[in-house]
Amino acid sequence: MKLIVPIKMVPNPTLPVRISRDATKPPKPDLKNIPLVINPFDETALEEAVLLREAQIASQVTVVCIGPDSWEAEMRTALALGADRAVRIPCDFQVSPLSVAQCIKAFSILEAAQLIICGRQGVDADRGSVGPMVAALLGWGQATFVSQLKITDKTATVQREVDGGIHDLTIPLPAVITTDLRLNTPRYASLPNIMLARRKPLEKLAAQELGVELAADIEVIQFLAPPPRPPVTRINSVAELKTILSQKGYLS
Amino acid sequence: MKILLIIGDRLGEYDPLTANGVTAGLHFGDVTLLAAGPNNQKKAEQAATIKGVSEILLASHPALQKPGVENLALQINKLTPSFDIIMAVTSTFGSDLIPRVAALANCSPITGVSAISKNHALTRPINAGAVLAQSALPKTPVFLTIRPTAFPAACKTATTNAKITVIDQAYESNLSQHTTYRPSANIRPDPVAAKVVVAGGGGLQAGGSFELVEKLADRLDAAVGASRTAVDMGLASNDLQIGQTGRSIAPDLYIGLGISGAIQHLAGIKDARMIVSINSDPNAPLHGAADYALTADIFSAVPELLKK
Ligand SMILES: Cc1cc2nc3c(=O)[nH]c(=O)nc-3n(C[C@H](O)[C@H](O)[C@H](O)COP(=O)(O)OP(=O)(O)OC[C@H]3O[C@@H](n4cnc5c(N)ncnc54)[C@H](O)[C@@H]3O)c2cc1C
């Protein structure tokens, strides 16, 4: 069974994004000094796919991305983390989620994939749209926010993390899964694997070859900083906190 | 404009956050609700008394009784031509459904909308809430999920004028097969709708339980929330996770106990009116983001706070 893991690169989420305050230009998120990393949920997706291959349930794991040249370094990281192949569909502008989903759909058909494991959301724009969109375009079943996955005989049995509790679901393959962080703990790339990955090819495939015309994302007309919060008041004792909470009517 | 809001489903039951969705929908025009899936009749009854709802479509075909999203998406796709905006609340239900419905109509959805301006421009937080991005409303049909904390719940009325229309066509795909729901053990209010939330983090580990958080929550009539670390440690159930990948909350008062205040956690509490942090580390980032910061050991501070 062939597996596809769509991955995207995002500004390292442990670093704060600030909004530029150059008075001569409209404000914009300042991402200059923030290195790109594989979207954390996609690392989880890749780990799950590699585990399935190691368990001999999957035969091949291919990561695919629709993105610019600057993503190539992290495509190598994906190879070092265990992907068999890395394919990039070049695109150097902010692409629409629909175009991304159309590319992944066409690529999955081309590869005769049986399972697509996406991240539940990109932590750059926090959309969470591509997974279910790919499932819709392919007419496949979907299981989102998955924190446990078992594949047996053409069926995926999953545990989904949903509001109010856990949803246990079984879906026939082929299907699309989106990952929650609790699905697994991604491994680190070992030095030998990093060295090996340097020699593996990075494949390129034009969107046109997949019959997809890449469309731009909806235009942002304005970036804003969230409203500032008042400065912090340091309090020195529990008694002081009690007084504050009582005065505001929370504690009697 | 004609708006179709899908009534929210939570473990097969009516999601009360639907009322917040109505408030958002009324920014655009006339709101019709769709009651589908398990318990749809009951969902329709519960939603019928939300002020501002003009009509409820009751989709009763047995194919929709299964909680899988695939049949529901096909059903909504057939209704799409009659509406300008198809929307749901940003819940795990809405986030699962709306992108699927949008793709069936060859559109990109806009998820997690936090503000709708007078000219219908849409704002959504990006980069864990560090930035707000505003776009013009695209050409219709438009597919949205809206953050429930950004729009107050619409009032309930004593009597209802909403017209209930039964639609019984359905489109069967037979894809996902439901097995079971396991509700979390949380008996307290939903943190998303609560006025006060007491949240616990990794600092609770030494106690081995969430008891301290629960006791303070009970004293303050509050909901309980958790950081990802607390959920990962098994101290709290997954649906209590607050943050970028958990739920976003906007209570009047949030108290964080033993929570460091990582960017991903702060993303979920930015809209709290008042933030209190109790942490033994004076440099915890949550102390920096709080209105009131108390540097103290929670295992002594909270019992003292509880003392009458
Ligand atoms: C893609 C991604 C998504 C994420 N999404 C979320 C999310 O939605 N929500 C979320 O919360 N996190 C999320 N995280 C995780 C986040 O980055 C942090 O790791 C997490 O929030 C830390 O939780 P914590 O502050 O409870 O734990 P820790 O970082 O372990 O902090 C524990 C705190 O408790 C304090 N403490 C310890 N003992 C005591 C004591 N006795 N008394 C007082 N204070 C004490 C410590 O000083 C420390 O500040 C995400 C991470 C990633 C990569």
Ligand SMILES: Nc1ncnc2c1ncn2[C@@H]1O[C@H](COP(=O)(O)O)[C@@H](O)[C@H]1O
């Ligand atoms: N440009 C892209 N290339 C490949 N995969 C993507 C891309 N954008 C999104 N994805 C996949 O879709 C998931 C959800 O992304 P998003 O809908 O952008 O939040 C990601 O975790 C990836 O698995």
